[in-house]
Structure formats: C-alpha cells, structure tokens
Amino acid sequence: MSTLDLENLTKKFESGFVALDSLSVSLRSGEFLVLVGPSGCGKSTALRLVAGLEQPTSGDVRLGSKSMLGVPPRDRDMSMVFQNYALYPQMTVFQNIEFPLRLRKIAKDKRTSEVRRVVELLQLSSQLEKKPAQLSGGQRQRVAMGRALIRQPQLSLMDEPLSNLDAQLRVQMRGDIRSLQREFGTTTVYVTHDQTEAMTMGDRVAVLRDGLLQQIGSPEEVFGTPKNLFVARFIGSPSMNLVYGSVQSEANKLSLRLGSQTLDLSSLSPAKAEALRRYNERRVVVGIRPHTLKDPQFSQLKVGYSLRGVVRLRESLGTEIVLHFAIDADRAGAIRSDESEEVALVQETRIIACVDPASTAREQQTVDLVIEPNRLHFFDPETELAIA
Ligand SMILES: Nc1ncnc2c1ncn2[C@@H]1O[C@H](COP(=O)(O)OP(=O)(O)O)[C@@H](O)[C@H]1O
Ligand SMILES: [Mg+2]
Missing domain, CATH: 2.40.50.140 (Nucleic acid-binding proteins)
Structure with a gap:
C-alpha cells in the first residue's frame, strides 16, 4: 500500500477534446477514494492515466512520491479490475486466485494460506475446484476481485466493477469489496457513475463533471454541504x-x-x-x-x-x-x-x-x-x- 498523488493530471485527446482537466487529488496510504460522475465525465480516462494505459498531456502521477511518468503499466505495481474482467477459463477458482502469487514465485504453503484467507472473505471456499464457466456472474466477479487484491499491490484500481451484476448482488459486493480492501489496507481508486455506490463505499468521494473536479470530501461532506448545484443534484437519492x-x-x-x-x-x-x-x-x-x-x-x-x-x-x-x-x-x-x-x-x-x-x-x-x-x-x- 502506498500514497498516491495526482498532480494537475490532464488529458487532451488528439481530437482536441479535454477529457480530464487538471485533476489534483492526494490519497493517503490505505485510503479508498471513489471517483464518481455521469457517463463521459472522464472517470475511466483518469484511471487509465494512473494505470499507464494512457499518457497524460500534462501533470503527474506519483505513487509513494515516485513519479510514474514513463513507467510501463506492468512495472507500476497496480492491479486493475474492470467491468469486463477476464478469468483464465481452464483454471479452477483456486488456481485463478493463486496465479499472481505464482508469478511472484511465492512458496506453496504461503500461497495456499493466502488463497484461503481471500476465499473465506469472499465466501468462495466451497467453489475452489470449479472452473469459471461453472460460476454465477457474481461469483466470477468475486474471483476477479480476489485475484486483483491477493498480490497486495501498492494501488488497486477498479472501473465500475459491479455494473454487470444485479441490484441485490451489487449491494452485497459493495460490502465485500470494502471488507477485503480494509483487510489488506490497499490504497484504492474506485470509479462509478452510481452515487449510492460512491456514498456507501468511499472514505472520500471525488465528484467529476466534464473532466473537472467539482468537490472532494467525505460522503457526509459532499451530501451535507455540496459546493454547487451540480453536486447538490448528483449526490443523494432521491435528488435534492x-x-x-x-x-x-x-x-x-x-x-x-x-x-x-x-x-x-x-x-x-x-x-x-x-x-x-x-x-x-x-x-x-x-x-x-x-x-x-x-x-x-x-x-x-x-x-x-x-x-x-x-x-x-x-x-x-x-x-x-x-x-x-x-x-x-x-x-x-x-x-x-x-x-x-x-x-x-x-x-x-x-x-x-x-x-x-x-x-x-x-x-x-x-x-x-x-x-x-x-x-x-x-x-x-x-x-x-x-x-x-
Ligand atoms: N481516445 C479518445 N479520443 C477522443 N475522445 C475520447 C477518447 N477516449 C475517451 N474519449 C472521450 O472522453 C470523455 C471521457 O471518457 P471516459 O473517461 O471514458 O468517461 P467515463 O469513464 O466517465 O464514462 C468521453 O466524452 C469520451 O468520448
Ligand atoms: Mg468509464
């Protein structure tokens, strides 16, 4: 786990379109930040810049005070979970979750005990021998989550990971992701367009509109003292x-x-x-x-x-x-x-x-x-x- 600093992070696409405009946010180590805003406001762009999948037009991404500019994605020690995640279809649940530890050449005993800890938290203990095709959508998403967090990256990035799940499962997964994240203490940036998800999950919530940060604060702050009409209307259900x-x-x-x-x-x-x-x-x-x-x-x-x-x-x-x-x-x-x-x-x-x-x-x-x-x-x- 590590601190993360986004400094005036800006992305202007070749078309001239500014998808992210000078975003500055600092996360303390272990913090869970939710980036929330309507579709097209630049959330995924921000996450892709942090992951290194996209290069910023200007600004910097610092992980534990070290600039990530020029560092390829695989060397950034970040994990990323998307809405459409991919599991290895030929591997069992156990093997899928264990895989990142194998890559790191962790000893077998340690791998097994780590997988046990994660599957217990995710209530997957009885599914260990199944292949992904034999799982429900929610279970598959849990496996993806477990795999992303087990290697304990410096930073965990999640882009609308619950969008494909039905409403009831989403509520449960919100809690599970937070429990898992607290257990590991992984600094996390979580992206969603869903204000309820933002309010229930975030230590802090950053509200984005048209690439511009509108307000950042605890869920109580953005709900209780919205800085402008956009935040006032966007946060809270039913709307203000x-x-x-x-x-x-x-x-x-x-x-x-x-x-x-x-x-x-x-x-x-x-x-x-x-x-x-x-x-x-x-x-x-x-x-x-x-x-x-x-x-x-x-x-x-x-x-x-x-x-x-x-x-x-x-x-x-x-x-x-x-x-x-x-x-x-x-x-x-x-x-x-x-x-x-x-x-x-x-x-x-x-x-x-x-x-x-x-x-x-x-x-x-x-x-x-x-x-x-x-x-x-x-x-x-x-x-x-x-x-x-
Ligand atoms: N490669 C690209 N070139 C031009 N515009 C893009 C590109 N990628 C994304 N955009 C635009 O940038 C805006 C923000 O996109 P995105 O970050 O995916 O939004 P969100 O994840 O908040 O829905 C959108 O208007 C999108 O059309
Ligand atoms: Mg997106």
Whole structure:
C-alpha cells in the first residue's frame, strides 16, 4: 500500500477534446477514494492515466512520491479490475486466485494460506475446484476481485466493477469489496457513475463533471454541504429538490419567500444568515433534501416552519412514504423552463418528500410538512455556487 498523488493530471485527446482537466487529488496510504460522475465525465480516462494505459498531456502521477511518468503499466505495481474482467477459463477458482502469487514465485504453503484467507472473505471456499464457466456472474466477479487484491499491490484500481451484476448482488459486493480492501489496507481508486455506490463505499468521494473536479470530501461532506448545484443534484437519492425563492431581510428579520408562502428564517445559524442577507430582495435557488421534510405528526419541530402543499402522489416503500407534493406557489416562484439549463428542472413546483411510514397524508390532501431552516441549502442562481 502506498500514497498516491495526482498532480494537475490532464488529458487532451488528439481530437482536441479535454477529457480530464487538471485533476489534483492526494490519497493517503490505505485510503479508498471513489471517483464518481455521469457517463463521459472522464472517470475511466483518469484511471487509465494512473494505470499507464494512457499518457497524460500534462501533470503527474506519483505513487509513494515516485513519479510514474514513463513507467510501463506492468512495472507500476497496480492491479486493475474492470467491468469486463477476464478469468483464465481452464483454471479452477483456486488456481485463478493463486496465479499472481505464482508469478511472484511465492512458496506453496504461503500461497495456499493466502488463497484461503481471500476465499473465506469472499465466501468462495466451497467453489475452489470449479472452473469459471461453472460460476454465477457474481461469483466470477468475486474471483476477479480476489485475484486483483491477493498480490497486495501498492494501488488497486477498479472501473465500475459491479455494473454487470444485479441490484441485490451489487449491494452485497459493495460490502465485500470494502471488507477485503480494509483487510489488506490497499490504497484504492474506485470509479462509478452510481452515487449510492460512491456514498456507501468511499472514505472520500471525488465528484467529476466534464473532466473537472467539482468537490472532494467525505460522503457526509459532499451530501451535507455540496459546493454547487451540480453536486447538490448528483449526490443523494432521491435528488435534492431545487426551487427558486426570494430572500427578504428587514431589520433583524430574515425570511424566504417560496411562491405565496413565507418561511421564517430567524433561527438560521448566524453564518448562514449573514451570507443570505447579501441576497436581500434577490432570487436564490433553494435546495430541500427529501428526507428533511417531515410529517408534523412525527416531528419534534415547531409548526410554523412548515411548507404547505397538495399531495399529488403517495408511494409507500414500507420503510418510508414518498410524497410528490405540489407547493402552493406562484408561477413566478416556480422554476421556469426558460431559466439556465442547470436549474430548469421542473415545470411546476413539485417537491419530493420522504416521510414517516406511518404518515396518514393522502393523495389530493393539503398538508403542511415541517422543515428545519438550517437544513435548507441556498445557491446563487448565476454562479450555481453554494451561498455560504
Ligand atoms: N481516445 C479518445 N479520443 C477522443 N475522445 C475520447 C477518447 N477516449 C475517451 N474519449 C472521450 O472522453 C470523455 C471521457 O471518457 P471516459 O473517461 O471514458 O468517461 P467515463 O469513464 O466517465 O464514462 C468521453 O466524452 C469520451 O468520448
Ligand atoms: Mg468509464
């Protein structure tokens, strides 16, 4: 295991297209970093540059402070697992996983004990004599994972390794990969377009958009304090609700108008309040996480901090109820489709709220959902940056 430093890593393809633009990230030894972003944002390009399968236009990749520029992929002491991995079809599970140790001429006893440790973690102990063709997709992926990690490389690179698996298996494999990675302490860069995977697996999450790093931080940081509208919308499920509001600041009173409703913001933290006062009489983008809206029956918060709307649709998930809820708002307060592309999300002010499973809110009913003002997010409509 080793530290990894990406320094202004840039890739401009011959077509002139910049797939990765000056990416700088440092991983501590043993860290699990997830690089996440929509398809085409440059994730695989970044990984291929680290692996040496692609040469950067500028910038550097340092493994344990040693520059990897000019070092061929096989000499970089990194392992890589892709979505489409290949196992040796003629070898058994045991032999497949053992193979990297054989290449390194590790003694037989040691090889056997290492394979045992890995297969136990991956729950493959009963499959050791099978050939890959006799395994399920998930089992094959586990073997590939075991083979990549058993040789304990300085760095492990994974490019959407779970994309081919069904949903249930993906959830299980997420946990297995993390357990294995912790056991070996391998520094890892894991690429995915799936924000849930990023949030559940990463020590830190780096959000990429069009080759540009948007934000890097712990899952709690990128979820709790997204730096811009892109991160706000990309991280979290269901996505953050984004609506326009306008700020009213008079004497000591700070409030937010959402359509015809007014939310009292006097309990806002002093720092947030001060930043928001600069937007007096101006429009801001207000972000509301679905889980921060509560049915008042199940909330300790004072009513008064509530948002009134009509339940258009009620979806019961068992663990919670998802309400599609239209705010009683002027059109002027709603997001209009002629606004900048980034915030033109809805025609009417429809909001998603995830409330207590015992909520009795019915479709077509007018309800007041409680909200804690400090959990609202505010963004500048022009710069799209968080107001902080
Ligand atoms: N060899 C290439 N030449 C030109 N453009 C490329 C090349 N490889 C990838 N790209 C482009 O770079 C962008 C990023 O690709 P990629 O890193 O594969 O994205 P991701 O893995 O995030 O889906 C895409 O728009 C892709 O079309
Ligand atoms: Mg990719």
